[in-house]
Amino acid sequence: MTGIDIHSPEYLQRTTDFEAEVRNRCPVQWTDKYDGHWIISGHRAVGEGLRDRDRYSTVKYVDENGKLRGGLTIPTAEGYRALPNEADPPEWDGLRKLVSKQFNPRSVELLRPTILKYTTEVIDHMIEDGEADFVMQVGSPITALITLDILGLPLEDWRFYAERIHQTFMGIPGGGESEAGIPGIQKRLAETIAARRSKPGVGLIDDLIASELDGEPVSDEIVKDLVYDILIGGFDTTAGLLAGALRYLEDKPELKQRLIEDDGFLRTATEEFLRYISPAVGLAKTATQDFELEGQQIKAGDRMWFMYRAANWDPAEFTDPDKVDLERTPNRHYAFGAGIHRCLGSNLARAIFQIALRQFLVRIPDYTVLPDEAKPYVFACVNAGYAQLRIRYTPGTRVFEQPILEKL
Amino acid sequence: MKVSIDKNHCQGHTMCNMVAPELFKLDDEDGHAYVETSEVPADLEAAAVAGMNACPERAITVEDRS
Numbered sequence: 351m352t353g354i355d356i357h358s359p360e361y362l363q364r365t366t367d368f369e370a371e372v373r374n375r376c377p378v379q380w381t382d383k384y385d386g387h388w389i390i391s392g393h394r395a396v397g398e399g400l401r402d403r404d405r406y407s408t409v410k411y412v413d414e415n416g417k418l419r420g421g422l423t424i425p426t427a428e429g430y431r432a433l434p435n436e437a438d439p440p441e442w443d444g445l446r447k448l449v450s451k452q453f454n455p456r457s458v459e460l461l462r463p464t465i466l467k468y469t470t471e472v473i474d475h476m477i478e479d480g481e482a483d484f485v486m487q488v489g490s491p492i493t494a495l496i497t498l499d500i501l502g503l504p505l506e507d508w509r510f511y512a513e514r515i516h517q518t519f520m521g522i523p524g525g526g527e528s529e530a531g532i533p534g535i536q537k538r539l540a541e542t543i544a545a546r547r548s549k550p551g552v553g554l555i556d557d558l559i560a561s562e563l564d565g566e567p568v569s570d571e572i573v574k575d576l577v578y579d580i581l582i583g584g585f586d587t588t589a590g591l592l593a594g595a596l597r598y599l600e601d602k603p604e605l606k607q608r609l610i611e612d613d614g615f616l617r618t619a620t621e622e623f624l625r626y627i628s629p630a631v632g633l634a635k636t637a638t639q640d641f642e643l644e645g646q647q648i649k650a651g652d653r654m655w656f657m658y659r660a661a662n663w664d665p666a667e668f669t670d671p672d673k674v675d676l677e678r679t680p681n682r683h684y685a686f687g688a689g690i691h692r693c694l695g696s697n698l699a700r701a702i703f704q705i706a707l708r709q710f711l712v713r714i715p716d717y718t719v720l721p722d723e724a725k726p727y728v729f730a731c732v733n734a735g736y737a738q739l740r741i742r743y744t745p746g747t748r749v750f751e752q753p754i755l756e757k758l
Numbered sequence: 759m760k761v762s763i764d765k766n767h768c769q770g771h772t773m774c775n776m777v778a779p780e781l782f783k784l785d786d787e788d789g790h791a792y793v794e795t796s797e798v799p800a801d802l803e804a805a806a807v808a809g810m811n812a813c814p815e816r817a818i819t820v821e822d823r824s
Contacts, residue, residue: 401767401815454789455772617776679777680811688814692769697789 354381354389356424356632356655356731357522365734366672369660378644384425387634387653388646393664393684395644396656399635400688406635406654407438408691423732424634424655425524429532432579433572435691442690444563449576449694452500452554458697461500465702468495469709470749475758477713477746484596484719484739486512489589491758492706496698497584501577502553503542505755511535515585516737519727535581539574554580580695587629588699590735592706594627597739598674599711600719605676606711616708619676620700625683626674628659632731633687658684659734717743759798760821761806763791767817774809774818781805782818791818 354372355361361368369391372379377392390396399406410421410431418426421436434445451457472491476482494508514531521528543559547570550556558573599606609616637652648654662683663671686693693699723740727733761781763774770789774782781802782791798806798820810818 397814397816450770450788454770454787455775455784456786456789621773621776680773680808682773682812682814684814686771688771689769692771696770697772 353383354379355383356381356389357384361731362726366659366663369657369663372657373660373664376646378646380646385653387424387655388643388648389655389657390643391657391660391664392644393661393667393682396658396661396684397682397688399643399654399656400684400691403439403690405637405639405641407638408436408635409438410436419653420636422633423523424653425522427518427523427529428525429529430536430578431575432582433575434694435579435583436575439690445572445576446690446694448558448561448563448568449554449580452557453694453696453698455697458701461496461698462701462705464499465496465705466709467754468492468499469702469706471495471754472758473709473713474748474750474753475755477748480745481740481742484593484741485589485736486738487758488710489592489706490516490585492592493588493702494585496702497580500554501580502546502551502555507538509758510538511581512585515582516727518582519586519733519735520737535578536574539577540570543570543573543577583693583695584698586733586735587693588695588702590629590733591623591627591699591703592710593736593739594629594734595623595703595707596710596717596741597719597724598623598626600717603715606715610708610711615676616704618679618681620703621681621683622674622676622678623703624685625662625668625671625678625681627734628662628683628685629734630685630687630693630732631659631734632657655731657731658687713746714741714743717741759803759806760796760823761793761798761810762796762819762821763793764817764819765790767815768813769815769817771814773812773814777812778802778805778809782809 373391377395379389381389390399411419413419434442437445469492476487490512491508494512495505498505498508514535517531518528546556547559555577558576561568609619633656635654637648637650639650641648665671686696720740725738727735727737768790774791775784785792806820810820
């Protein structure tokens with residue numbers, strides 16, 4: 351029995367050192383915290399577990415004692431169901447099909463002008479100021495506006511969603527403060543979907559309302575759960591990746607220049623930033639049967655915590671994992687997870703990261719990060735993003751004569 | 759040399775296409791990888807191996823019969 355606490359302040363402070371100690375002790379180990387769960391931290395074990403379609407579940411359920419169990423977090427987060435993430439095959443297959451086309455490489459290619467448009471817009475809003483919070487003035491609005499545009503939701507609502515999603519990374523899940531923002535999102539989505547069913551607009555939300563699942567029209571409830579998953583997946587992860595990359599690049603002008611000029615380098619660098627930063631730090635599953643994983647006996651019903659970042663920093667797979675090597679190849683990271691729940695938006699995330707990073711480096715080449723005002727999320731084990739990251743830079747000029755939004 | 763992709767394991771990471779786009783193509787519908795022919799041209803043998811090594815799902819198999 352060990353008492354590793356994935357929500358401890360020590361984890362938040364020591365992040366990857368903490369994960370290294372966990373991994374060095376044993377790549378698959380038990381902790382008695384949060385009603386007991388396994389911690390999977392080695393690259394091989396994480397990969398095996400994520401790829402296994404048959405012996406794990408991500409469904410949220412109420413157990414025999416009336417307690418909410420399962421789902422993507424430990425403890426189980428309340429107030430939402432995220433689909434297709436919190437569904438198992440065969441239900442998963444139909445749900446994933448409803449949303450996968452919009453995020454495939456071809457669709458993402460067509461979204462490049464949209465990504466560039468919102469990146470330009472967002473930077474326009476802060477470039478004249480000389481100082482900004484990268485999180486709420488750059489990273490979050492870029493990812494939020496693009497996600498809302500794809501869904502067909504009002505752009506003016508970006509802050510409403512972003513602030514509530516940020517809040518879910520500010521505390522331990524399971525009925526507390528971190529879930530306070532969720533009912534507001536759920537209510538607004540339910541109202542929007544009902545309104546759009548009678549008066550359709552243009553967006554993925556309307557496509558989902560008009561679509562069928564097993565020959566039946568998709569219910570409003572399922573549309574809401576699909577949209578919710580896209581919102582929580584799309585907002586903070588890519589923003590966290592951008593913030594981490596800019597922090598790393600701050601004092602490296604040669605690398606910045608090469609990223610601007612060299613497409614191939616930008617592509618391999620993207621994978622290395624994904625590995626090194628691992629914006630999605632970890633997620634949970636539940637075992638559905640008894641089996642052995644790396645010599646440990648897993649029992650049906652056991653909760654399993656998969657540390658994606660610990661796997662991405664495993665020296666058994668990566669040489670010098672704590673070093674950033676922007677030409678690292680091969681780079682079999684699990685930043686997007688693996689198996690059937692592989693991040694739906696991975697292609698979009700890469701495109702946003704590459705376009706936004708380049709735009710930012712070209713337009714704001716001399717930024718500095720104010721280290722005392724960099725505040726990581728409190729909920730360290732799920733998202734490697736920041737609640738705040740203040741930067742200072744030489745003011746520049748706007749590109750758009752007419753902004754899309756008068757005020758961000 | 760022969761290359762094959764296990765369609766049940768490919769999840770559309772696109773890493774093979776990233777390292778060897780001349781060999782590994784992406785399906786327009788689901789974005790999953792495919793090869794036009796399982797016979798690897800001699801000049802693309804290194805690309806086939808690179809694609810196999812890049813796959814996080816271990817879905818690509820390369821058989822060297824020479």
